[in-house]
Amino acid sequence: MPEFDLIDRIRARVLQRDDVVLGIGDDAALLQVPAGRQLVVAMDTLNVGVHFPHATAPADIGWKALAVNLSDLAAMAAEPAWCTLSLSLPGDDPAWVESFLDGFLALAAQHRVALVGGDTTRGPLSISVTVHGFVEPGRALRRATACVDDDIWVSGTLGDAAGALALMSDDAGSACRASPAGVVDASGSVAWTDSDPRDPAHSAYARLRLHLDRPTPRIGIGLALAGTANAAIDISDGLLADLGHVCAASGVGAQLQLDALPASSELRALFPDARRHALQASGGDDYELCFTAPATARHAIEQIAIATHVLCTRIGRIVTGSDVQVLAGDGTSWTPPRAGYVHFGSE
Incomplete structure (x- = not known):
């Protein structure tokens, strides 16, 4: 599974939002912050053997990778909107990726979070997610x-x-x-x-x-x-x-x-x-x-x-x-x- 095939697999499954002007597929995303809102940004990295046991199901890893980041937005009283995903994978495993996306995107759909970009690379299993949300000034x-x-x-x-x-x-x-x-x-x-x-x-x-x-x-x-x-x-x-x-x-x-x-x-x-x-x-x-x-x-x-x-x-x-x-x-x-x-x- 070449890298760009993997990106295409991911892009085909993501949620669409009107405030995403340009999402996955370019050098960067173009996003529209609503008028009268502040942008709230948080990021967490999950490593195998540290943040989840080695035998954890990939769908559960996907869910948790997004959940721990959304939890940071919740603590700031922010409404979730977008996220980016960086995947370090030890090998070519399309079935693992699809299962990972099942969990990740199921939670994203619950909170209307659009995946708008990220990175893929070969290496030890590690997942980094950045989430973006909105809050009224003075309400965080x-x-x-x-x-x-x-x-x-x-x-x-x-x-x-x-x-x-x-x-x-x-x-x-x-x-x-x-x-x-x-x-x-x-x-x-x-x-x-x-x-x-x-x-x-x-x-x-x-x-x-x-x-x-x-x-x-x-x-x-x-x-x-x-x-x-x-x-x-x-x-x-x-x-x-x-x-x-x-x-x-x-x-x-x-x-x-x-x-x-x-x-x-x-x-x-x-x-x-x-x-x-x-x-x-x-x-x-x-x-x-x-x-x-x-x-x-x-x-x-x-x-x-x-x-x-x-x-x-x-x-x-x-x-x-x-x-x-x-x-x-x-x-x-x-x-x-x-x-x-x-x-x-x-x-």
Whole structure:
């Protein structure tokens, strides 16, 4: 499959938008930003073995590559519009590319995102995506605008993707298992079985794995929070690490209630409390929104949650200082094994 044949395959499947003056096929795209809007741009790179396990299905890789970028737009309260895609592929595999596009373009269609260009090259499997969106001037949510006495909220549940990764790594060091089943004892160790796929533990793992492979970018709630929330960030490296970025940018501290962190029934079923809390606080790969808002906005946020069909949970408040403190149920300070994922340096 020569490079230009690959480009033609991609171009034949992309969404068309009126604001794309010139898309795939030229040296660059020509795009029309709507009047009265600011352009919001974000980019993420996904590498095999770092951002997704080696045996991940190509359609899931395609979905996630776009989802993690759309999550950044959601955190800025931006409406998605366009994206570019850079694919580094180790070899000639048209079936892999078609499956990758199935996942990538399915999510793009959900949010009316047009793929307008990119690059293809031979090399280790790596995907870079740049997304573009629109926001009204002054309406973007930022990290540097949290205020003392704000409530701290999160969307969805925390720790599901990290739970899936934990189950995979606990399986005798295996990098990936297509459909494992197992139970977790009180120490947090996993005892694997070759149980029937209908086994409850197996089903719970499959649902956790779905959060890892196909995260849901919270575009709807991000747009709805503009004008209500004060600050926001998406949770990619772990709640404590990412909330720490908000605190650093805003010059404030945070106090969280450990028992308030929302957990799925699957995570509760498969992990004892101590390990579950660690996964929720610092596991990463959630791609949920963490946002702050004044206490007077509680009813408005509850209505936004209902309207968008997304769980929103109040987990703490912004305080003076600079640290993120987590309080256990008895009021004592709780410290996780690590704050979150770090690409370079020690954790």
